[in-house]
Amino acid sequence: MSFRTIEWRDDAVIMIDQTLLPGQEVYNTYSDFRSVAEAIQGMIIRGAPAIGVAAAMGVALGARDIIADTHESFFRQLENVCDVLARTRPTAVNLFWGIERMKRVAEANRDKKLDQIRELLKKEAIRIEEEDQTICHNIGKWGATLIPEGATVLTHCNAGGLATAGYGTALGVIRAAHEAGKNIQVFADETRPWLQGARLTAWELMREGIPTTLISDNMAGFFMSRGEITCCVVGADRIAANGDTANKIGTYSVAVLAKENNIPFYVAAPVSTLDLTLSDGGKIPIEERPASEVTHIKGIEIAPAGVRVRNPSFDVTPARYISAIITENGIVSGDYRSGLRKISC
């Protein structure tokens, strides 16, 4: 992969600015946890696993900058750092997973000197980033077995290297099938309103030399009904215990269309995206984003001023529409409740 989504370098966090792609490839430097929180909220970095990594690095930056005479004061301030990062985006569970993992490291080392705890937190954040790349490659290996030679794969949003520490989940599956020598092509939904498909997925796949066709979201049914789509692969932001899956708004429509047209619909996600504390998808919090994302494109107003707008950023696809969930530990289908529990251990 020819870009780096996020990395820890010289005691700062570097992120490719996803709001500027594909026009400009700019890398921003973040030196404190508040600016990392703003970057997550402002979608400089987005995609569930990537924001998990960013949050972990934010905690490490926050811990580094805490001025404290006592452990009690340090841990109180660390809690505040975690709270600020946790308030950035509500749906992707990886954000909370990353923060919790960092908290556990701090707690487990409470008896150490503060500088040692700071160092351990930095190491843990870097480890989370490195692990995510391995996880995505393993998701790719499992998922590629489901992609037939000659397939046309439809994907929604961006679940690629940009949405992870690298390689991607849904795009990891596509990359792995392509690297295995399969002759496949991709249909990328543009993904209104933020255009992750048009701006990011098309950019990534074209750089990789994977044949890609961009379509607007309302064209998916047309191509499915004409037999032009072999299967769908999407990512996930949170998967409940029964397999119900929250992902980018519009995923549910794609899944229903796929079922109607007898097309397999796969979800690819790391185990860190599972939220087995939620019995079903109805309990997943759905982020509502600013109206301007719907009324404006690149700063240009495309709707009458003052129009009422709704902008839910995610929807929930019921498990019955999902043919299989692909994780780094294997593929689950059928009885998601027991399958997901087993695979998460």
Ligand SMILES: CSC[C@@H](O)[C@@H](O)C(=O)COP(=O)(O)O
């Ligand atoms: C591997 S990323 C999976 C999901 O996070 C992705 O499909 C998605 O919905 C991203 O939403 P975004 O709002 O761009 O963060």
